[in-house]
Amino acid sequence: MRRALRYVIFYGLLFGLWALLAELRIWPPYLFPTPWGVGEALRAGFADHSFWIAIVVSMRRMLLGYGISVTLGVALGLGVASSKFLEETVGGLLVSLQSLPSICWWPLALLWFGLSQNAILFVIVMGSMLSVTLAMEDGRKQMPRIFGMAGRNLGAHGFKLFWYVLLPASLPFIVSGLKQGWAFAWRSLIGAEMLYLSLGLGQILMMGRDLNDMNAVIAVMILIVAIGYVTNGVVFRSVERRLQRKWGVAT
């Protein structure tokens, strides 16, 4: 209750400050729009369905790209975990590749796939797959060792030990990786869409720029933040918290 109140006060003040600065007309409205102008742009965007279409197109790419990421990331994670040699060589390479911003894959993707949806998917996969792989690695290392011992003690070994004990034991860590992967995928998607005009949220953001429509630019930015926050901060975070509590690894 008090927390809700704090939120209301904070965002109320922020909004008030924005409205005040905009109404003082220190900067022209085409550079610093009013809240009402942005609100109108949001309404208009949803009313003429252009925002809905952009959301649907972006989310479809997102789910497809993220799905591929998770599949490949998990497979790669299992592969790397399977041998000490692979862990030291491939594992090290993956960590260093992780420092490459995903949009750096865009030129390569363009040459390989042409200006197409596949290029966007490729950038998403390169941006988020490694988070998933590294999270699996992390889960294996951070998982309390007692679970593996208890499992072996009760007669689990080989595949059964992996499937019934080690995998569930590392689930909270894996989910953290899936969450991070989603966040990276989201950024990669929007970045790639801004470079390739093909519907989607990134494109309507760039369209706002091209039309010099600052209201639309801010409106789309708010939309991107809102979707990112709801999927990552609400959906993934609550799953992650629940697992951590139940597994007893919550902080």
Place this chain on the structure above:
Amino acid sequence: MPHATPKVGLSDICLSYRTEHGEELLALDHINLQVKAGEFLCIVGPSGCGKSTLLHLIAGLHRQTAGQILVDGKPVQGPGTDRILIFQELGLFPWLTVGENVEFGMKMNGVRKTEREEKTEHYLRLVHLAQFKKSYTHQLSGGMRQRVALARALATEPDVLLMDEPFAALDAQTRDLLHDELERIWAQTGRTIIFVTHNVREAVRLGERVVLLTFRPGRVKREFPVELPHPRMMEDGAVLRAARQILDDLREEINRSLEVEYRVGVKPRVKPEVEQ
């Protein structure tokens, strides 16, 4: 009936390992111990004497450097469900319900579903947790979790039950209650129990025999038969007197362990927190 082969026989068990500084450390030194079938044996010693490690060796989770561990005359090659260890930190699986935890060992060993369900019910009733079958372990109190671990171990129907300071973290009342239950279950099931504790009164309360280990390297310092009638209470005069006798010997070891730790200036080992 031939009673020549003990249930568990340890002969000249040695365990040494390399510390982080590369020194060779002898943890267990020529441990010889025979445990009869159906016996309740308690092992006491100061912390650092390797008593928990000894249980891990019998459970087959680690391997000794030298010597042989025989169970029913056969050398231990690895983990086996004829010997189940109840860990100090329990190691219950938080992703499974209480019932599924108890069922786990049977499932791993290919016991049929109907039989599994029957036995799960049975052992949950034995530890008075039948109505918590569908709960998750994080919803239970410490004492209840302890009983789940006991039921999970018993459900695989091991000949030998290895218990590593299982009641150390419990409050006195809960612990007394679990002592009674463990004693009853031991009488009902006739399992061989090897129980490690640092609490001498607890050892005398439960055991038919108490083995005292020395501080680093762990050696058998002395064995004390406990010939007191059951049921016993930790506060019984006879229990206290027997404990006093063992305690005198134990204190010597504790003093030695303190001396060593002060001399070396061992820093308390703190596990790194999981970063968030």
